[in-house]
Amino acid sequence: MEQALHYLNVGTAMFLLIGMALLLGRLLSGPTLYDRILAVNSFGTKTVLFLCVFSLIIGRQDGIDIAILYALMNFIATIAVLKFFRYSALDVSMNYSSRGDLSKTVVGKAEMSGEDT
Amino acid sequence: MMEGFTPILLLDMGLLAMLVVVAFAVVRLRSLFAIVMLQGVYSLLSAAWFVSLDAVDVAFTEAAVGAGISTVLMLGAMLLTEREAKPVPFQKQLGPLFIVTIVALAMFYAVGDMPAFGDALSPANSYVGADYIAATKNDIILPNVVTAVLASYRSFDTFGEVVVVYMAGLGILLLLGLNGNAGKWRAKPNGQNITGRKNTAEQREDKP
Numbered sequence: 001m002e003q004a005l006h007y008l009n010v011g012t013a014m015f016l017l018i019g020m021a022l023l024l025g026r027l028l029s030g031p032t033l034y035d036r037i038l039a040v041n042s043f044g045t046k047t048v049l050f051l052c053v054f055s056l057i058i059g060r061q062d063g064i065d066i067a068i069l070y071a072l073m074n075f076i077a078t079i080a081v082l083k084f085f086r087y088s089a090l091d092v093s094m095n096y097s098s099r100g101d102l103s104k105t106v107v108g109k110a111e112m113s114g115e116d117t
Numbered sequence: 118m119m120e121g122f123t124p125i126l127l128l129d130m131g132l133l134a135m136l137v138v139v140a141f142a143v144v145r146l147r148s149l150f151a152i153v154m155l156q157g158v159y160s161l162l163s164a165a166w167f168v169s170l171d172a173v174d175v176a177f178t179e180a181a182v183g184a185g186i187s188t189v190l191m192l193g194a195m196l197l198t199e200r201e202a203k204p205v206p207f208q209k210q211l212g213p214l215f216i217v218t219i220v221a222l223a224m225f226y227a228v229g230d231m232p233a234f235g236d237a238l239s240p241a242n243s244y245v246g247a248d249y250i251a252a253t254k255n256d257i258i259l260p261n262v263v264t265a266v267l268a269s270y271r272s273f274d275t276f277g278e279v280v281v282v283y284m285a286g287l288g289i290l291l292l293l294g295l296n297g298n299a300g301k302w303r304a305k306p307n308g309q310n311i312t313g314r315k316n317t318a319e320q321r322e323d324k325p
Contacts, residue, residue, distance in 0.1 A: 010124040017131040020162075024135060027158065028142050033150060040154045044184070047161040051168060057125065062173040066164065066180055073185035077157055080189040084196070 009057045016050045037081055044074030125169060132166045147202050153191040160184045170234070174263050 020043060027039040048067045055063025139159045143152050160183025167176035232239030249270070250262055259265040267275050 007124075010128075013124075013128050014131075017128065017135075021131075021135060024138060024158070027151070027154060028138075028146075030151070036151055036154050040157055043158055044161060047165055050165055054128070054165070054168060057128075058169070058171075060171075060173075063168050066168060066173065066176050069177065069180045070161070070164075070184065073180055076185050077188040080192055081154075084192045 006057065009053055013050060013053045013057060016046055016053065020046045020050070033085065037078065040081075041074065041078050044070060044077075048074070129166065129169055132162055132169070136162050136166070147204065149195055149198070149200055149202055152202075153188060153195065156191065157184055157188045160187070174261070 023039050023043045023046065027036055027043065030036060048070050051063045051067040051070065055061060055067075136159065139155050139162065143155050143159070146152055146155070160179055164176040164179040164183065167173075167179060232241075236242065249266060253259065253262050253265045257265045257269045259269070
């Protein structure tokens with residue numbers, strides 16, 4: 001039973017690695033910036049899951065702590081990236097309410113359609 | 118099957134293969150935004166690998182600094198520059214390529230002298246290291262030897278490092294200023310907009 005659980009964990013970790021590789025392909029090929037943001041965000045989620053499963057495999061609980069820290073850090077990075085493309089600045093106050101049309105913001109249409117690869 | 122081939126080794130190989138792919142992509146891609154994202158992915162992958170090497174402390178630092186703060190810092194730096202890296206002509210790449218090749222060959226030469234991973238007879242484990250591992254349990258009531266060495270045995274050293282990091286941060290803050298311009302500022306030497314883009318902060322004030 002224990003052995004079967006171990007192999008189940010290893011198999012889960014392998015499939016998570018395959019998922020990470022697929023996301024890496026999406027991150028490299030683009031084509032738009034939002035594909036990349038989503039790919040990085042779900043890559044972070046995959047890493048959190050991988051660390052949890054991996055700490056089960058090696059039998060140490062420390063991996064769970066790092067996984068929790070990752071979940072928090074991933075959130076910060078994604079918020080910073082989205083602020084960067086929405087306002088082209090990082091210190092925007094929370095009650096800055098001029099939202100407007102996304103296509104008129106500073107990112108511009110050329111960057112949103114992703115002509116960078 | 119090979120001797121010593123474990124499932125964990127297979128997972129390590131997968132992580133390292135993805136690290137190599139990310140590193141090549143960081144070098145080859147021109148879009149700076151994609152490179153910043155890939156650096157975040159690189160730090161995520163390397164921290165997962167540090168966990169598998171039992172270096173939990175390093176993985177913690179990598180998670181906090183590499184994935185969180187440095188992505189934000191790189192984005193802040195991107196506000197001051199272009200969004201695309203200019204291609205470097207081939208002649209300018211030859212000198213760096215030469216240096217990198219020499220250094221890589223030297224490192225590969227040195228790998229042969231390194232002890233195996235987890236070798237109990239390696240120099241790091243056999244002389245003073247063994248004493249610290251034996252004495253930590255009685256001297257300092259901490260389960261983690263690395264934490265005990267950093268925070269207790271050489272705590273003055275660590276305190277000095279913390280002071281240095283604090284001074285560096287304070288100096289950078291004094292240089293960039295705390296007047297609310299951080300992150301909005303665009304480089305304009307002699308009033309010239311070298312980024313070729315309009316100052317978005319001014320744009321916002323014109324048309325609220």
